[in-house]
Amino acid sequence: MSDHDRNGDVRQHKPxxxxxxxxxxxxxxxxxxxxxxxxxxASVKDIAREAGVGVGTLYRRFPSKELLIEATYRHEVQHLCEAAHELAASLPPADALRTWMERFIDFMAAKHGMADTLRVVLSDDGERLETRANLAAAVDHLLAAGTNQGVARPHVEAHDVLMTLGGISFMADTEQQPDLAAKLINLLLHGILTN
Incomplete structure (x- = not known):
């Protein structure tokens, strides 16, 4: 039995x-x-140290690095989806969109670092489609807030925005230019916003 099977509580665990x-x-x-x-x-010991906990605490919760990677991915997706609602409630629509897009690029950088392992632990196409749908719903929430206030163009598709952000992430990583993502996000926003 694999760590994943033995520790299925990574996805559904008691509070x-x-x-x-x-x-x-x-x-x-x-x-x-x-x-x-x-x-x-990345070193598990360094991760524990950066989090301010002992490595034993990390291994009790995540007995293998694969389980840590899987939980990190799911945690980041959840926080990214939740952030859309928080940002829409606390910032003007254009700022909320920009901030969420920047967080998405950070998420993609972390995902890129975990890519090889994620291909193994997230072999379920259904889960990938569900993640994409959840992220699209988050973008749609932000776009709707912008449209409702007249600052975002109607009929912008959330999936198109996600695909564009994925391309921005890939280009920024490939070109190794830290400021490239911000420039490309500005271009994307120029196409979404009305002014």
Whole structure:
């Protein structure tokens, strides 16, 4: 039986105590940053240290690096989807869109660092389609807020925005130009916003 099978609680686990949940959140944020910087070869000890917990705490929650990568990916997707609603409620529509797009590029950098492992642990096409649908719903929420306030063009498709952001992420990574993503996001927003 694989770690994934034995530890199916990565996706559906009983609620953690508040302190344990804070530790897990810190671990997953530190892991996302480490995987974005260093890829799947990032040191588990360094991730634990950056999160401010012992490596034993990390291994009790995530007995293998594959499980840590899988949980990090799901955590980042969840936070990205939740962020759309938070940003739409707290920022003007154009700023909310820009901020969410920047977070999406950060997410893609972390995902790129985990890509080889994710291909193995996320072999279910249904899950990939569900993730894409959830991210599209987040973009659609932001676009609707912009359209409702007259600052975003109607009929912009969320899936088109996601595909464009994926291309921006790929180009920024390939060209290794840190400011390229911001320039390309500006171009994308120019096509979405009315002014």
């Amino acid at each position: 953690l105590r508040a302190d344990a949940q804070r530790n897990e959140d810190r671990l997953l944020r530190a892991a996302a940053a480490a995987f974005a910087r260093e890829g799947a070869g």
